Structures are given as C-alpha cells and as structure tokens.
C-alpha cells in the first residue's frame with residue numbers, strides 16, 4: 261500500500277510543532293515534509309531541518325522548474341512544498357505530515373486523493389496573541405500580521421476533517437495520535453482497486 265497524507269494547518273503559535281514532537285514515538289514511521297521558505301530563520305532554526313531557507317530568486321526558479329507540489333505567499337514570504345521527497349516517502353508507504361497554511365491544504369486536496377487534515381488552534385484569539393508575544397521570536401509587526409492572518413484562516417476551519425483546540429497539550433497529543441494512526445487506514449481509490457484484485461485472486 262502507498263503511504264498516507266496528513267495535513268496540519270492553523271496559526272503559527274497554535275502548538276503544531278510541539279504536538280508533532282511529543283507524538284513522534286507513537287505514530288509509526290513518518291516523514292515530515294520540510295518546506296522551503298524565503299523568510300529569515302528564527303533563532304535556533306536550522307536550515308534543512310526546520311525549513312530549507314532560500315532567497316526569493318531561488319524560490320522563483322523553483323516555481324519555474326515545477327519543483328513545488330504547492331506554494332503560497334504567507335505573511336509576505338513564499339512557502340512551498342517540494343514534490344520529490346513527498347513522492348518518495350509516499351512510495352515507501354510512509355505517513356507524510358505537512359505543516360502548511362489553509363491555501364496549501366486546498367491545493368494538496370485538489371492534487372492528492374485520500375488526504376486527512378487537522379486544523380489546530382489555541383482556544384481564543386487572545387490566547388494566540390499571548391502565546392505569540394510570550395515566545396518573542398518575532399517582531400511586533402510580524403506578530404500583528406500573524407494575528408490578522410489567523411482571523412482569516414479560522415474562517416476555513418470547516419474545510420478540515422478534524423479540529424484540535426489546543427488548550428491542554430497532553431489531550432491535544434492524544435487526539436493527534438488517534439487521528440495520525442487513523443490517517444494510515446484511509447485508502448485511495450487506486451489502493452482499493454489493488455486491494456480488491458488481491459482479495460479476489462490472493463491465496
């Protein structure tokens with residue numbers, strides 16, 4: 261069977277990365293899609309681990325070459341998902357996890373069948389604001405832009421299969437583990453056709 265796709269969206273500051281890292285040992289083999297971005301690395305972020313950090317020119321050359329499964333402009337910077345590593349991970353039967361915005365979610369849904377998606381958010385806008393200011397990795401201007409964007413993104417919540425309201429991290433991790441393991445059990449039409457053939461003709 262080919263792998264499965266799990267998309268996480270939600271405002272930055274929702275706790276997506278923390279939830280993934282706390283769930284790592286309980287969701288089987290997975291590949292986290294490392295996006296390419298033109299934004300500046302934050303303190304502590306590592307090129308090739310958190311993102312592939314590139315210049316605007318380099319990103320635009322990637323667009324021309326058709327390197328991206330999807331890309332979007334978020335908070336004034338480009339962010340995109342490279343096709344090749346995702347294809348390889350899916351061919352190896354892995355669960356591929358994406359942390360992308362709501363535009364990316366729409367585009368991937370158009371292109372890949374059998375996607376599972378989760379919108380992750382803090383319980384309120386004021387809680388998001390508190391979290392973004394307390395982690396203090398971004399400028400005031402950048403935080404305000406993220407809050408404005410979050411108000412738009414929340415309107416797309418109905419497009420997602422699941423919602424995690426991250427008020428208690430341990431509960432959110434439990435919910436995430438349940439959804440991630442269920443995502444593996446979703447079959448694409450192609451997989452189902454193969455399954456039927458095998459079911460009819462196998463020993």
Ligand code: 5GP
Nearest residue numbers: 272295331332334339340341359360361364
């Ligand atoms: P941050 O700058 O906080 O790391 O990410 C900003 C936003 O960009 C987040 O909502 C994140 O989900 C989104 N994002 C990160 N990588 C991608 C990507 O490859 N494609 C799209 N469409 N959005 C992305």
